[in-house]
Amino acid sequence: MGRFEYAPAPESRAIVDIKSSYGLFVNGQFVDATDGKPFKTVSPASEEVLAEVSEAGPADVDKAVRAARKAYDKVWGPMSGKDRAKYLFRIARLVQERARELAVLESLDNGKPIRESRDVDIPLVAAHFFYYAGWADKLEYAGVGDDPRPWGVAGQVIPWNFPMLMLAWKIAPALAAGNTVVLKPAETTPLTALAFAEICQQADLPPGVVNIVTGAGRTGQALVEHWGVDKVAFTGSTEVGRAIAKSVAGTDKAVTLELGGKAANIVFEDAPIDQTIEGIVNGIFFNQGHVCCAGSRLLVQESVYDEVLARLKRRMGTLRVGDPLDKNTDIGAINSSAQLAKIRELSQIGEDEGAERWSPECELPSEGYWFPPTVFTGVSQAHRIAREEIFGPVLSVLTFRTPAEAVEKANNTPFGLSAGIWTDKGSRILWMANQLRAGVVWANTFNRFDPTSPFGGYKESGYGREGGRHGLEAYLAH
Amino acid sequence: MPTKDTATPRLEVRKTYKLYIGGAFPRSESGRSYVVNDAKGKFLANASQASRKDARDAVVAARKAFGGWHARTAYNRGQVLYRIAEVMEGRHQQFSAEVAAGEGLSISKARAVVDASIDRWVWYAGWADKLAQVVGSSNPVAGPYFDFSLPEATGVVAVLAPQDSSLLGLTSVIAPAIVSGNTVVAVSSYERPLPAVTLGEVMATSDVPGGVVNILTGSASEIGPWLASHQDVNAIDLCGITSEDEARDLEIAAAGNLKRVRRPAEEDWTADQGLSRLTQYLELKTVWHPIGV
Numbered sequence: 165m166g167r168f169e170y171a172p173a174p175e176s177r178a179i180v181d182i183k184s185s186y187g188l189f190v191n192g193q194f195v196d197a198t199d200g201k202p203f204k205t206v207s208p209a210s211e212e213v214l215a216e217v218s219e220a221g222p223a224d225v226d227k228a229v230r231a232a233r234k235a236y237d238k239v240w241g242p243m244s245g246k247d248r249a250k251y252l253f254r255i256a257r258l259v260q261e262r263a264r265e266l267a268v269l270e271s272l273d274n275g276k277p278i279r280e281s282r283d284v285d286i287p288l289v290a291a292h293f294f295y296y297a298g299w300a301d302k303l304e305y306a307g308v309g310d311d312p313r314p315w316g317v318a319g320q321v322i323p324w325n326f327p328m329l330m331l332a333w334k335i336a337p338a339l340a341a342g343n344t345v346v347l348k349p350a351e352t353t354p355l356t357a358l359a360f361a362e363i364c365q366q367a368d369l370p371p372g373v374v375n376i377v378t379g380a381g382r383t384g385q386a387l388v389e390h391w392g393v394d395k396v397a398f399t400g401s402t403e404v405g406r407a408i409a410k411s412v413a414g415t416d417k418a419v420t421l422e423l424g425g426k427a428a429n430i431v432f433e434d435a436p437i438d439q440t441i442e443g444i445v446n447g448i449f450f451n452q453g454h455v456c457c458a459g460s461r462l463l464v465q466e467s468v469y470d471e472v473l474a475r476l477k478r479r480m481g482t483l484r485v486g487d488p489l490d491k492n493t494d495i496g497a498i499n500s501s502a503q504l505a506k507i508r509e510l511s512q513i514g515e516d517e518g519a520e521r522w523s524p525e526c527e528l529p530s531e532g533y534w535f536p537p538t539v540f541t542g543v544s545q546a547h548r549i550a551r552e553e554i555f556g557p558v559l560s561v562l563t564f565r566t567p568a569e570a571v572e573k574a575n576n577t578p579f580g581l582s583a584g585i586w587t588d589k590g591s592r593i594l595w596m597a598n599q600l601r602a603g604v605v606w607a608n609t610f611n612r613f614d615p616t617s618p619f620g621g622y623k624e625s626g627y628g629r630e631g632g633r634h635g636l637e638a639y640l641a642h
Numbered sequence: 643m644p645t646k647d648t649a650t651p652r653l654e655v656r657k658t659y660k661l662y663i664g665g666a667f668p669r670s671e672s673g674r675s676y677v678v679n680d681a682k683g684k685f686l687a688n689a690s691q692a693s694r695k696d697a698r699d700a701v702v703a704a705r706k707a708f709g710g711w712h713a714r715t716a717y718n719r720g721q722v723l724y725r726i727a728e729v730m731e732g733r734h735q736q737f738s739a740e741v742a743a744g745e746g747l748s749i750s751k752a753r754a755v756v757d758a759s760i761d762r763w764v765w766y767a768g769w770a771d772k773l774a775q776v777v778g779s780s781n782p783v784a785g786p787y788f789d790f791s792l793p794e795a796t797g798v799v800a801v802l803a804p805q806d807s808s809l810l811g812l813t814s815v816i817a818p819a820i821v822s823g824n825t826v827v828a829v830s831s832y833e834r835p836l837p838a839v840t841l842g843e844v845m846a847t848s849d850v851p852g853g854v855v856n857i858l859t860g861s862a863s864e865i866g867p868w869l870a871s872h873q874d875v876n877a878i879d880l881c882g883i884t885s886e887d888e889a890r891d892l893e894i895a896a897a898g899n900l901k902r903v904r905r906p907a908e909e910d911w912t913a914d915q916g917l918s919r920l921t922q923y924l925e926l927k928t929v930w931h932p933i934g935v
Contacts, residue, residue, distance in 0.1 A: 291784065307776070309916070402900070409897035414890025421900065578899065580925075597929045607931040614783035618791045622925045623876065624900045629926050632781055632791065642918070 170484065173491040175278045179265045182272075182355065185216040188224055188378060189361035191231035192371025199223045200379060205354055208275035208497040209488050209532040217354050220377035222386040225346070228375040229392040232317045232344040235372025240344050241314065245301030252297030252339060254367040259290040259332075262363070266356055270328055271488040273355040275497030275533070276451055278489050288613055289332040292631075295615035296336035299636050303341065306633055312640040314342035315418050316394035321384040321408075323400045324350035324499050325454035325555075329613075330399050331357055333630045335374060336615075341639035343395060344373045348387055351380040352500045385411070393417060395639065399456075402553075402579075402624050420628025420638045422456065422620055424553040425581030428574035429459030429610065430596065432567075433468045435586035439608065441475050444559070447584055447610040449483060449537050452495055453557040454503075456625075457582035459610055461550055462561045463570050469563050473541065480537050481524040495557060498533040507535050507556035514540050514549035519560070545576055553579070567592060571599040580622025584610045603629070659689045659835070661696060661859060662842030664703030665852020670860070671695045678835060681746025689835045692858035694868045697827065700856035704798045704825040705874055707853030712795045712823030720770030722849045723821055727763035729848040730756075730841075737809060737837055744808050744834035758912060759813040766817035769920060773822055777921060786933040793924040795823030796902060797876030800869035802862040805882050807911045808834035812841065814911050815879055818919035820854055827856045827869060829882065835859035863888060870895035877902035877923050881909065 185202065187194040200219030207214055220228070240248070259266065266289075267282040276285070303312045318338045322330035327349055338345045349357035357376050364374045377383055381404075388396050389411050398408050399422040412419050429447045431440055447459025464472050488496035498504040515521050519540040528534040535556055543550050543560040550560045564570040574583055583602040585593055593607040603621045606612060613619065613631075620629035628638045659678075660667040669675075672693035678686045692700075711719070730737065734756055742752035777793045799819040804811030808831045819826050830838030842857040858865060862882045870878055870892040878901050883889045889906050896903050904922050 406897050406900060409900060410894045413893035413897065414886060423900070593931065597927070600927075603925060603927060605927060605929045607929065609787065609930055609932050612783075612785070612787060612789075612930050614781065614785070614787075614789070616781040616783055617789055617930070618779070618781075618926050618928050620926065622796070622927075626900060627902050633779060634791070634926055 170492045172487070174487065175268055175489045175491060177268060177272070177489065180268045180272065182215050182269070186218065186354070186358050186378070188218050188220050188228070189358065189374070189376040190224070190228045191375065192365065194361070197221065197224050200383070203351065205273060205352065207272050207532070208499050209529070211531055214273060215355065217378045219379040220383045225377055225383060225386040225390055228346045228377050229317060229319070229387070229390045231372035232346050232375055233392055235370055236316055236344040239370040240373050241342060245303060245342075248339065248342065249297045249300035251367060251369055252293050252300060252336065255363060255369070256290050256293035256297060258363045258366055259286065259293060263287070263290070266328060266359060268489065269359055270356050271496070274324065274327055274353050275488050275499050277493040277496045278491055279493065280451060285326060285329045288615070289328050292332040292336045292615040296340035296636065299337070300340040303640065306636050306640070308637050308640050308642040312341070312642045314639065315641055316343060317392055318343045318345045318395040318397060318639065319387045319390060319393035320345055320347040320397045321387065321400065322347065322349055324353040325451060325456070327353035328356040328360065331360055333399070333635070334397055337630070337635045338397070338639050339373065341636055343639055346375045346377060346387055346393070348377050348379060348384050351378070354378040388412070397638070398422070402626070405626055418641070420630070421626035422628070422630060423624065423626035425456045425458070425579045425621065425625050426461055426551065426553055426577045427457055427459045427582040427584065427602065428461045428463050429584035430463045430570050430574060430586065431465060431468065431472055432587035432589070432592065433465045434588045435468070436588060436608070437471070437475065440472070440586040441479050443584065443586060443608070443610045444476055445479055445483070448559040449495055449557050450611050452498055452535070454499060454555055455611065456553070457604060457611065459584050460554060460559060462559055463564050463573055464561060466563045466565050473561065476539065477522065477524070480539065483524070483537050485526050485534065485536060486529060495537060498535050498556060501533055503555065504533040504535060507554055507558060510549060510552060510554045511538060511558055514543070514547065514560070517547050517549070519543045519547055519549060545573060551577065567596065571596065575601045578624040581625035582606065657687070659687050659839045659859065661690050661692055662839070662845065662855070662857040663696065663700045664706070664856065665846060667842070667846070671699070678833070680743040686743055687836065689839070689859040692829070692860035692865055694865065696858055697865045697868045698872070700827040700858060701798060701869070701872055701874055703853035703856055704827050707851055708795070708797055708825045711820070711825055711851055711854045714823070716771040716774070719821060719823065720767045723763055723767035723770065723817065725848040726844060726850065727760045727767065729844045730760045730763065733840065733844060736840060740836040740840060741809050744836055745806070755810050759810045762810065762813050762915070763817055765915070766821045770821050773920060776917070777924065777926075781928070787930050788933055789928065789930045791926050791928040793822065793921075794927050796923050796925050797824060798874060799824045799826050799923050800872070800875045800878040801826055801828040802866050802878070802880055802882035803828050803830050803838070804909065804911070805831045805833065805884060809837035809841070810911045811909070812838055814915060815881060815919070816855060818915070819923045822920060822924055824877070824923050825854045827858065827875070829858045829860060829862045829865050831882065832861050866892050867895055870901070871898055873899050875901060877904070879904040880906045
């Protein structure tokens with residue numbers, strides 16, 4: 165029997181006006197970089213060059229930090245919390261007004277499906293600014309003592325998987341707490357951050373309160389190590405997080421790190437099966453698996469293994485891989501050729517180590533960076549695909565017999581960011597949630613985010629929390 | 643400790659000061675000891691000088707104890723901490739004499755230090771079953787989910803205890819770590835280790851499970867690097883490190899497994915402690931569940 169086919173339903177690009185080149189956003193103005201070479205940002209779905217972006221060198225970073233310092237001392241620091249709140253509310257509204265444009269821009273630059281940028285990323289960005297806007301004039305109620313103070317200048321480095329959402333996670337609480345910021349977006353996804361710079365201008369945010377410096381690792385390092393930065397916030401790989409933890413050693417800089425993960429998604433035999441299959445798919449294939457909290461290790465109770473695998477494969481066969489701007493697309497492009505190479509390498513290692521690889525038949529576009537949804541079975545805990553973060557649409561499946569064994573396997577990792585539990589039994593959910601050493605535990609759901617909910621890891625998944633009162637606390641000295 | 647001669651002179655029985663690891667009192671496996679003098683330079687005792695191997699044994703003991711300790715109810719942990727205060731009270735005189743000799747305080751000032759130390763255990767004991775209410779939260783997410791955040795112990799905490807404040811300082815850095823369910827490997831003040839050894843004896847007799855607190859006498863500079871780089875230690879308190887260079891090097895070593903680091907800072911141990919030492923060794927776990935029928 166044939167399947168209904170979907171007609172293409174592309175979102176229009178007309179709403180987005182991408183300039184051919186962008187400068188850095190320093191002290192309220194777009195300025196040319198003084199000591200770095202410009203670089204190109206491409207659409208990972210087509211390899212089309214979208215724009216040329218400036219690379220900030222140490223001198224540019226220095227200018228940005230000085231602008232942030234001046235704004236902190238003269239304007240943002242002395243400003244009443246009430247007025248800071250109003251600026252943040254303005255930003256939240258501007259994000260909502262330009263939501264469609266931002267979603268298209270995000271999907272173009274990042275490769276993620278428009279369905280996700282439109283329905284998840286951008287609404288959450290607005291929600292974060294709304295949430296933290298309300299905190300700006302209520303800091304003494306945040307439970308961190310009666311005299312909470314901002315650190316000063318925050319240097320923030322964010323990854324490419326949720327470019328605009330990570331920007332919101334970083335900038336909204338920092339500004340609410342009274343800090344000024346210098347933010348470096350990832351080199352492959354700078355465009356929405358630059359659009360955000362325009363939003364700051366539209367909001368009449370005082371110059372220097374938000375500065376955006378584009379560039380790669382060198383720019384990030386110059387920012388993190390700058391003497392004028394009081395607070396460092398980083399989201400990205402554990403490897404870079406470790407380097408940052410070393411570089412701030414012996415300084416007074418406050419640090420929060422949101423790093424990698426290798427989440428266990430644990431399925432018990434009494435789990436509601438349809439929801440569970442959707443949860444597994446959402447857990448690992450959401451955002452092409454470019455999610456630090458992705459449910460990349462599926463632990464299935466042996467008694468339901470065959471059924472879960474059969475249904476999972478059937479569901480994977482219906483996933484639509486392709487044009488991120490098509491509203492029917494489930495899985496978009498891999499963000500960069502480098503990331504694609506890494507996913508391919510680790511998948512090959514999985515095969516070489518004896519795990520069995522399976523992907524549904526799917527035609528991948530000839531241009532751009534693509535990887536089909538993939539599942540590995542016959543995986544043991546020693547396999548590298550069960551231990552290392554792949555950061556792609558690759559799921560490893562292991563089995564267990566008892567809840568205790570599930571806990572042991574789930575916790576058998578140096579990471580501790582997230583975990584999932586699927587079962588109908590409430591008491592087992594609570595028991596499992598207690599046992600799992602992870603900062604976020606989703607029971608009968610997965611990959612949920614909300615500005616009111618603290619997010620962050622145990623162990624080598626980093627320290628500090630983002631979201632909620634605890635996310636605000638990270639930006640306050642007390 | 644020598645006490646004043648009374649009517650009948652009596653040759654006192656002196657004490658051998660040992661380490662406290664996993665609920666037992668071993669000498670250092672290295673066989674080393676070092677001379678402990680009082681504040682005026684008079685010989686008090688030979689203390690065990692803990693080695694790298696002792697530190698590793700202590701971490702193993704602390705890890706082994708972690709599961710059971712952090713699984714206990716908060717109410718029970720509070721009881722155990724309070725019990726420490728009770729047992730210390732009975733040893734008040736001994737602690738006072740050791741603090742006075744080591745820190746060069748008058749006996750009345752030393753007594754005040756011991757009072758404050760005991761009171762501090764009581765203060766922290768009371769936090770055990772309140773932390774989750776004060777630090778945790780129920781989160782009003784925009785969607786049909788029940789979602790709450792609870793604090794949890796981070797794991798094994800290495801503590802390089804203050805050098806000057808040998809009992810109050812030590813208490814102030816151990817109590818906030820264990821009350822939430824962490825287990826501790828503490829390196830005592832090098833020159834004033836005797837109250838720490840006695841505190842270990844109090845632990846052993848006050849319902850604290852073996853391994854929850856491990857106390858090493860010796861040099862923080864020598865043992866610190868092994869604890870800072872140990873892959874099975876989750877957090878480290880550097881407060882006993884007085885050299886900035888050393889503190890930086892330890893912080894760099896601690897980055898290896900992304901330990902939570904408490905940097906050294908000016909501290910007034912007599913002041914109210916606040917929450918920062920408690921929250922330093924906590925992780926926050928957020929749990930989500932859909933709402934529906």
